[in-house]
Every structure is written in C-alpha cells, then in structure tokens.
Amino acid sequence: MNKIVLIIKREYLTRVKKRSFIIMTILGPILMAALFIVPVYIAELEGETKLVGIIDETGLFYDKFRSTENIKFLTLDSDLETAKQNITNEDLYAILYIPKTELSVPQSGMLYSAKQPNIVVKGYIKNIMRKEVEALKLSASGVDPDILKSIKTNINLFTIKISEGGEEEKSSTELSMAVGFICGILIYIFIFMYGALVMRGVIEEKTNRIVEVIVSSVKPFQLMMGKIVGVAMVGLTQFALWVIFTLIIVSTFMSFFSDEISSYQSSQLKIHNEMLPVNTNGGEIPSEDIQNTLEGGDINESVIAIFESIQSINFEVVILSFLFFFIGGYFLYGALFAAIGSAVDSETDTQQFMLPITVPLILSIVLAQFIMNNPDGPAAFWLSIFPLTSPVIMMIRIPFGVPYTDLYLSIVLMILGFLGATWLAGKIYRTGILMYGKKINYKELWKWITYKN
C-alpha cells in the first residue's frame, strides 16, 4: 500500500511539474475567459458611431430612423450621385437610398457603403423599414396598430411533473438538457484526455524499458492502478485550477470593465427590444415603454419560472452522481486504456484496439440529443445502465429526474464494470508490459487473459 502511494506521487508530481501542464493550466482559463471577454471587447472596438446618410425619395421614412448610440442617421439633401462621390469625404459609413416607387408602399432600399456593411446596421435598417411598411399596410387595410399590439401574447408553458408520491414539481426541459449535456460533455472530455494520458504513460514505461525494473519491486497491478489514480489526480487538479482561474479572470475583468459591460448589455437589450415586432407603431417607443416591457409581467414570470425549475433539479443528486460517474467512468476507461498501452510498442499501433473502446463513448455523445428528447425511453434506460455508456448517458438523464432504481442499477453495474475492466486490464497489462517487438492481435490478447498468473 505504501508503494502504491509512492507510485501515485511520482505519477502526479512528474506530470504536474511538466511545462506542458503548467502552460495548459494557464492557457485553458485564458481561452475560456476569452469566450466571455472577447465579445465585450469587440463590441467596444466596434463601438465607434457609424454615420448613415439617408436619401429618401418616398419621404415616408425620414423621421423613422432613430439614431442609437452606435448608429447615427443623417438626412442628406444632395442627390445620390453627389452623395456617393462624397462618401469618404463626409465620413459616412453608408448611404441608404430609398427610391420612389409606383407602388403604394416601397419594398426596397439600397445601401451604399465603402466597406462591406455591418450585419447589425443592415438588420437595424431592415427592421425599421419593415415595421414602418407593415404599419402602413395595416392602416391601409383599416387595422388599428393598437389592436394588433393587444393581440400579441406571450405564452408561458409551465411543465409540472407529478412524482410518485403525488407531489408536484415544476421543471424546465431546456435547463435539464443544458445541465445534463454539460455534465456529459465534461465526463467525455475528461475520459478521453486523461485516459489517453494513462495510455501514453504505459507506452512510455515500455519504450524506456523501465517497466521490468519496477515490476521487480511492485506488482504490475499496483503499478497500473498507481498510474491510473495519479493521472486522475492530475486531471482533477487541472480541472479545479481551470475553474478557479477562469472565475478569477472573469470576475477581475467584470469589476474593471463593469461600466462598459452594463452599457454594452443595455444597448444590446435596446436593440433587441426594438427588433421585437411588438412595436408596430414604427419605432417611436417612449423609454418608459421599454421599462414596462422589462419589468412587465411576461419577463418577470419567465424569470420566476427559470428560478423555480432550477430548484426543481435535484442538485444534490446531480452533483453526487456527476462525481461518481466522472470518477467511475474515468477509472473504467483508464484501465482499458492502460491495457491498450501495455499491448503495443508505440502509439501508432494503438488504433485497432482504440476503436472498440472509443465507439461506445463517441456513441454516447452522438446519441445525446436523442436521449434528451426521450430521457425515459428504452434506449435511454439501457444505455444508461451499460457501464461503457452510462457515465455520459446517465448524466444526461439525471437532470430530468431518474427513478432511483435505475440510478442504483447503473451505479452497481458501473462498479461491477470497473472491477471487471481492471481485472481484465490487469491480466493483459502484466503480460503486455514485458512483451516487446511483437504484433499483437485480439487472439493474442485473449491468450494473455487466460494465462494463469
């Protein structure tokens, strides 16, 4: 037991001290934080005000284009040709030209610009024009825009699950999906990254020819388990550091740039609101109106719904089973990866043995969408108790609420699967690590398993 601790320590320390580990540990959170920060930063960069000149021959839109923080509209008096020639001189981002038509309402416009026009600008202009034209059409057919506004309804469908005890709980399918999928993906990534690390470690020991020196001091099984546990701890350390660093970076950034972020968010919100077809009266919304929409019953209710459905997920069960399947799945696959590493002489020979191991894992992710749609179907049930697929599939199912019998069955089978896999891997490992320069096939592996040791 003392020796296995020594092995775990070595496996852990040599990896944690490696330059690649340190670089990955620092780079990972920066990349993750970049996901949050870059959009804000880019928005800041793009924040310069864009000046759009309008030449409206129909005369319908002049006062409809309301300037925002980022887009300023300017009515041009000159004709199109002069404007086009002066586009750079007058610092115009674009010229919007709405030609006169024979139809009662115009259907098109032209946007001239020196550079490829920004999609947000395009979207904003199109939206205002559409609303205006819709309003014109409605009043032409005698419909009062106010009636239409009152017709607009937002439906909240609360899903309420009746548990076996007859209690009712609100649930949100979307949230369950998100939680399950994130857990499943994390397990998948962890197994692949660190399982492969175990395999490479075994191959390294074999090619360095140190393995026979070590197994004369410790049992091959101890060496294998020491490696698997050591690498698991490396992985957990890296994950923990990533989470901590990401939180630190993001929160530091937030506190530094909180003003910019809130203004960015509010401007986003404004644009979003103005794009809502609710404001059929042509963009002339007083600001209280926005406030009303924000604080109005609709949004409030959906916030409450989300809050309630968060409570509906049994996070104790989710977290505990996540830890269990995270570690259990890794150990199961780690043992199999170690067995593969022991059977080959170099990483290039691993392909043929990798396939049967990676297929169930990849299949779990491929089927994730299907399982989320039918979290209680027979496929979901069987895949979530089969040890090679259960780490991912069970985690996808759990946020939807899984009968305890299924969960316990899955856990028991996972433990049995883990024991079986380590037993099998141990057999292959102890023969494989001492075998050099031999092309191994499945028949050969089977012989190793049946050797008496």
Add this chain to the structure above:
Amino acid sequence: MITLFEAQNITKQFANHKALDKVSISVPGQSIFGLLGPNGAGKTTLIRIINQITAPDSGRLFFCDEKLQSKHIEKIGYLPEERGLYKKMKVGEQALYLARLKGLSKADALKKLREWFEKFEIQAWWNKKVEELSKGMQQKVQFIVTIIHEPELLIFDEPFSGFDPINVNLLKDEILRIKENGGTIIFSTHNMASVEELCDHIALIDKSKKILEGRVKDIKKEYKSNTYEINYTNRQKDLIEILSNNFKIIEQAKEEDTFRANIRIMNGKNQNDLLRELLPYVSIHSFNEILPTMNDIFISKVKENE
C-alpha cells in the same frame, strides 16, 4: 554451504510453447551462480519467476528454506536485460524513487545513494535528466539502484552490456566484493569468459530444460578430455614415431624456440605413461592439462541436445 534459493520442477507453459519444463536449480549462499543457455532457452522466464513477476504453472520455490512469497521481493535485487530509466526524470530523484520502491525509507535511501554516487564518482549527475546521460552512465545509475537495498540475492541479466572495459572491471570488482560480504548472485550471460572469471556454480538451460548444473570446477573436470599440452625442445624424432597408439596427437606446431603438441591420453593410460614414452627423445619444458573452457562445454552440450 547452505542453499539460499531453490527452484523445484518449475514448469511454465505459454500459449504456443513451453518456456520451462521441470527445471530445478539450487543456488548456494555466498556464491555466484551462472544461469546459461542459448537465446530463447527460458532463462528470462525463470528469472522473472524468481522475481515473482510471473508465476509458474507448477513447481515450488524456496528462499532461505521458506516458500518464496511477496515479502522476499525486498531481499532480491534485479537488473533485467531490458532495462532503462525514465528519460525525463532527474537522476537523483529517480534513484530515490526506485530505492524507495524497494522498501528503503527516504532518509536511508538518500544516505546510501550519496555514498554510492560518491564511490562511482557521479555526484555531479544528481540533478541531470537521464536523457542527458550516455548509455554507460545510465547503466551505472541502474546498477546502483539494483544493489542499493543490499539484497541477499542479486540477479543480473547481461549486466555488462553497454559498459566499456574499464567500467566492466569496476562492476566485476563490485560483484566480487558483494560476494565477499555475503551476497549471493545469479548471473545470466552469454559471455563465457566472464562466467569462467566469476561463477562458482552454473546451470545450463536449453530448450526449456536444464541440461547441466554444478560447480564450475567439477563440471570442467567432468568434461575434460584427458588432453595435455607439451612444450619441448631437442626434437630427435617426430612424435608420431615415438608414441604408441595409446596416445593421440591432436595438434602439433613449431613455436619460435620450442615445439608444442596437444596429446590425448587413451586406453586407461595416464600422464606418467605419456611422459615415460616421451622422455627418451625430447626435453620437456612444460606439461599442462588442457581443461575445457565453458565455451566448449556450452557448445558441445547444446549441440548434443539437438
């Protein structure tokens, strides 16, 4: 002399071939035991069984009259033929790790390692990575970690490969010194010269079976062919004319100042009979019995076994 290690009727079957077929060896304490045999004879399998890396299908193993068990691992030191070190690890760190796997405490291991590093004059390597060392340097480190826990039984599989002649001598001296201090060594090699030089006992394994075992001296005696080498001068007649047919001239040659001949004695005659026939015609300078080399014995036994 007490027996330190004994293997009785060890059989090991792999899928397609029998690696060991009822092999028994008995290794006396405080001696060097040569384990010889052609490639693929089963030596490495036997060594791995002694190290408890693999288990035999049948047969019994004893260490100091006790059944061989896992507690004995710490009393055995093993230098395998396929040996190496973690390339990316520092020499000192690695030596410490391997020593501690053998059951030494950290303080003990450090102290002993420092002594040995000093003895081999390699202190400067302590903080170097293994990959920066030459092959011979790595072998030295490997040797140290094999013997660091002062085991009662040492097993060396081709220990001299990768060493230059100076370091081979350094190693040989160390091995002999270990024996002096009471250690027992099982020594597997194809280098018959070093077997002659070092081994007290040998066992020869061929095609999974032990075909010869015993004291080197006894074996040589047993396999001697009653051949003598004579250096003489004053050659008055050709030896063929002198000797009766009880003696067979195997080889004759003229050296610078003397003549040399190898003669086998047959038909129950002895060396005095030979001398008696020779003395009237030649003056003898030297007269030696030719003992077979281990190389000869190895080759003839293995050929015989075909």
